[in-house]
Structures are given as structure tokens and as C-alpha cells.
Amino acid sequence: MDRDKQTTSSTKQKILDAALDLIASFGYKGASVRKIAKAVGIRESAIYNHFKNKEEIFASIMQNLFVSPLDEFFTKKPPQIYAKRGKIYLLEFAMNIKILSFDSRHEKLFRIILVELMQNEKIRQIFLQKFFDEYIKHLSNAFFVMMQEGLIRSGDPLLMAQEFFAPLFYFRLHTLLLRMDDKSTTSLSTIFEKHVEFFWEGVAISS
Amino acid sequence: MDRDKQTTSSTKQKILDAALDLIASFGYKGASVRKIAKAVGIRESAIYNHFKNKEEIFASIMQNLFVSPLDEFFTKKPPQIYAKRGKIYLLEFAMNIKILSFDSRHEKLFRIILVELMQNEKIRQIFLQKFFDEYIKHLSNAFFVMMQEGLIRSGDPLLMAQEFFAPLFYFRLHTLLLRMDDKSTTSLSTIFEKHVEFFWEGVAISS
DNA sequence: GTCTATACACTGATAGAC
DNA sequence: GTCTATCAGTGTATAGAC
Numbered sequence: 001m002d003r004d005k006q007t008t009s010s011t012k013q014k015i016l017d018a019a020l021d022l023i024a025s026f027g028y029k030g031a032s033v034r035k036i037a038k039a040v041g042i043r044e045s046a047i048y049n050h051f052k053n054k055e056e057i058f059a060s061i062m063q064n065l066f067v068s069p070l071d072e073f074f075t076k077k078p079p080q081i082y083a084k085r086g087k088i089y090l091l092e093f094a095m096n097i098k099i100l101s102f103d104s105r106h107e108k109l110f111r112i113i114l115v116e117l118m119q120n121e122k123i124r125q126i127f128l129q130k131f132f133d134e135y136i137k138h139l140s141n142a143f144f145v146m147m148q149e150g151l152i153r154s155g156d157p158l159l160m161a162q163e164f165f166a167p168l169f170y171f172r173l174h175t176l177l178l179r180m181d182d183k184s185t186t187s188l189s190t191i192f193e194k195h196v197e198f199f200w201e202g203v204a205i206s207s
Numbered sequence: 208m209d210r211d212k213q214t215t216s217s218t219k220q221k222i223l224d225a226a227l228d229l230i231a232s233f234g235y236k237g238a239s240v241r242k243i244a245k246a247v248g249i250r251e252s253a254i255y256n257h258f259k260n261k262e263e264i265f266a267s268i269m270q271n272l273f274v275s276p277l278d279e280f281f282t283k284k285p286p287q288i289y290a291k292r293g294k295i296y297l298l299e300f301a302m303n304i305k306i307l308s309f310d311s312r313h314e315k316l317f318r319i320i321l322v323e324l325m326q327n328e329k330i331r332q333i334f335l336q337k338f339f340d341e342y343i344k345h346l347s348n349a350f351f352v353m354m355q356e357g358l359i360r361s362g363d364p365l366l367m368a369q370e371f372f373a374p375l376f377y378f379r380l381h382t383l384l385l386r387m388d389d390k391s392t393t394s395l396s397t398i399f400e401k402h403v404e405f406f407w408e409g410v411a412i413s414s
Numbered sequence: 415g416t417c418t419a420t421a422c423a424c425t426g427a428t429a430g431a432c
Numbered sequence: 433g434t435c436t437a438t439c440a441g442t443g444t445a446t447a448g449a450c
Binding site: 178 | 328366367
């Protein structure tokens with residue numbers, strides 16, 4: 001039995017889990033070492049056997065913060081190849097965001113990002129890079145392909161990418177805010193699909 | 208000379224101004240009474256001659272937080288009357304948001320809202336009400352009118368309102384994030400107008 | 415109205431016993 | 433690895449002199 005080892009690593013993991021919850025609720029400042037220790041069931045000082053200081057805990061959480069299934073989506077289904085599918089491709093992307101919006105773990109991560117967005121420059125940089133640059137560029141490539149394939153009307157693919165992405169972002173935020181106070185999200189249950197429909201109607205070349 | 212009176216009220220105003228700046232930078236928690244007092248040039252204890260406690264300062268700022276020119280827009284130009292103008296009406300609305308995005312005072316207010324969004328339920332409620340309900344309903348009315356006038360294709364006006372508003376929200380957030388770290392916003396200088404163009408192309412009935 | 419002085423809770427962090 | 437004990441620093445807030 002490697003009970004000792006297990007206990008050790010599980011304590012470290014417990015600390016990370018507790019910190020994740022507390023930061024999502026109270027922000028980095030609000031998640032005190034005391035609170036984290038209490039949530040885990042150990043003393044404050046014992047925390048420092050696993051992490052050098054509070055910041056190391058935060059840094060450890062940060063690493064997983066932006067590892068998103070959306071990156072995976074663009075890796076598995078590069079626009080250059082799959083964008084020819086047109087509306088189906090857009091729908092797949094939208095469904096990915098929809099799933100993220102209703103997944104409780106990613107909800108927590110998105111919450112932390114938003115809590116720290118205005119106070120932490122590093123998070124802000126990554127946020128900008130992901131949501132206003134990376135995804136937009138991938139989508140822009142997709143729209144470029146669709147134009148070449150004659151599926152959609154021609155125009156600025158970058159603008160189109162932003163126009164397509166922005167409502168998805170907006171709906172995800174809406175979902176998060178409603179869920180935070182345990183409000184109903186039924187009005188948003190099909191909005192992601194409807195968005196794709198609406199968008200496609202606006203850009204598709206009817207043939 | 209009512210120098211005393213003036214000094215008094217100006218100190219109170221100074222406290223509010225300093226608090227506004229500090230909260231925008233560090234959040235409610237980060238804006239300590241010590242920092243506020245130091246910024247104003249008085250002792251911490253002197254603060255309590257003007258406000259009962261820290262929360263009263265925050266509450267006082269909150270009142271002005273959501274008084275937005277956008278409310279004024281819908282009051283002065285109710286959709287029922289002005290939406291007949293079609294694209295021009297949408298452009299006017301978009302220009303209002305553009306102006307807000309680049310106005311430094313409203314930038315601060317928007318920052319505070321975002322800083323507190325995840326931690327303060329009251330702010331969250333008002334945020335939801337304004338950006339996901341009130342404006343959407345006004346715009347929804349506008350699109351309903353435009354449909355009746357035969358200016359745009361028929362569809363769900365509520366969905367259309369969200370589709371129109373979401374990118375404006377997204378661009379405003381983008382502007383804020385770039386400006387926070389003194390990055391260039393030239394790429395966003397005409398995006399609000401372009402959005403209206405793009406959107407109108409997608410819904411207008413070409414005649 | 416502003417000051418000094420002070421109270422008291424909570425923060426992150428460390429030393430040393432077990 | 434976890435504990436007790438303890439530290440300095442910062443937080444909000446109050447009492448009383450001027």
C-alpha cells in the first residue's frame with residue numbers, strides 16, 4: 001500500500017481543489033490561506049509544506065485555466081480542411097461553447113478568469129489572446145475557406161469571425177451570470193443553435 | 208464666503224472621486240479606507256466624518272454606476288417612433304456605445320462593474336437587467352417595428368436584438384481591455400460602424 | 415472637520431516541537 | 433507532514449483632543 005504517497009498527493013490536490021472553489025467565489029485576495037486550510041481540514045502552516053507561498057497555488061491553478069476544449073477543436077478540426085462543411089462546422093463550434101457553458105468545472109474556471117480579469121494583467125493578456133485573437137483568427141480562416149467554396153457571401157472574414165463569435169461569448173456570459181444565482185437558464189437552452197441559424201441566414205448564398 | 212461649506216462638500220466629493228479611481232483599479236476590497244484617505248490627503252478617521260462606513264462610500268458610487276446615456280437614448284428616441292429609420296436608428300445606437308467605450312469616465316464605471324460582477328450580487332442583478340434584458344427589449348421593439356415596416360426580413364425580434372447587441376458589447380469589452388494596458392485601439396476605431404453595416408446586410412430586405 | 419491614539423480582526427508567513 | 437505558537441502588516445472603525 002502506498003497510502004502515504006496517496007495521502008500526500010491527495011492533500012496537495014485537495015488544496016488546489018479548495019483554492020479553485022474559493023478563488024471562484026471570492027477572488028484571489030478573498031481566498032485566504034486560512035480559508036483554504038480550513039476547507040481542506042489542515043492548519044495554515046501545513047499549506048506551506050506543499051506550496052512555497054500563496055502565489056504558487058494561484059500559479060498552479062492558472063496553468064489549467066485556459067486549457068480549453070476549444071483549442072482542441074481547432075486542432076482536431078482545422079478550418080482549412082473542415083470549414084467546407086459550412087454551417088455544420090459553425091454548429092459544431094457553437095456546440096462546443098454551449099457544452100462549456102453548462103459544464104460546472106469550466107464554469108468555475110471561466111468565473112476565476114472574470115473575477116481576476118480587471119485586476120490581473122497576466123490573466124487579461126491570455127484572455128485577450130484567446131477570446132479576441134486566437135479563436136477569431138481560426139474562425140476567420142474558416143470563413144475565408146467558406147467564401148472560396150462559394151458557401152457564403154464575400155466580405156471581411158475577420159469581421160465575420162467576430163460577428164459570429166461575439167454572440168456566443170455573450171450567451172456564455174449570460175449563462176454564467178444566471179447560474180451564479182441559481183436562476184433558470186431554460187431561455188438559453190437552444191440559443192446557441194438559433195444563433196448559428198440566424199447567422200447562416202445572413203451570410204449564406206442561397207442557391 | 209461660504210468657504211467652509213465648499214471645503215466640506217469638496218472633501219466629500221474628493222473622497223468619492225478617489226474611491227472611484229481606486230475601486231476601478233483594485234476592486235472594492237482593494238480600495239482600502241487607508242488608500243482613499245491618502246489619495247484625498249486626510250487621515251483615515253476623517254473619512255468617517257463624511258461617510259458612516261466604507262460601504263456607504265461604495266453605495267454612493269453605485270448609484271451613478273448604471274445611469275447610462277443608453278437609457279437616455281431609448282427615452283429620447285423610443286423605438287416605436289424612430290425605428291422606422293431602420294439602419295440609421297441602429298447606427299445611432301451603435302455610435303452611443305462607441306462613444307461610451309472611449310469616454311474615460313464611463314470606462315471607469317464599466318471597469319468597476321466588471322471588477323465587482325462576480326463578487327457582488329447586487330451589481331450582477333443590475334448588470335443582467337441592463338445588458339441582457341432592458342436594452343434587448345428596447346432593441347427587440349425596434350426590430351419588430353422594422354419588420355412591420357418591411358425593412359428587414361421577418362424572424363424572432365428578441366433573437367435579432369441579442370444578435371445585434373452582443374457584438375457591440377464584445378467590442379466595448381475589447382476596447383476596455385486594450386485601453387487598460389495602454390494598448391492601441393486603432394483596430395477598433397471603425398468596428399462599431401462596420402458591425403452595423405454587416406448586420407444590416409444580413410437582415411435587410413433588398414428592394 | 416481633522417487630528418492622534420487606539421482597539422481589534424484578519425492577513426500571509428515562519429520557527430520549532432512532535 | 434502536521435501541529436502550536438507567534439510575528440509583522442493591513443484592514444475597518446471609534447474616542448477624544450483641538
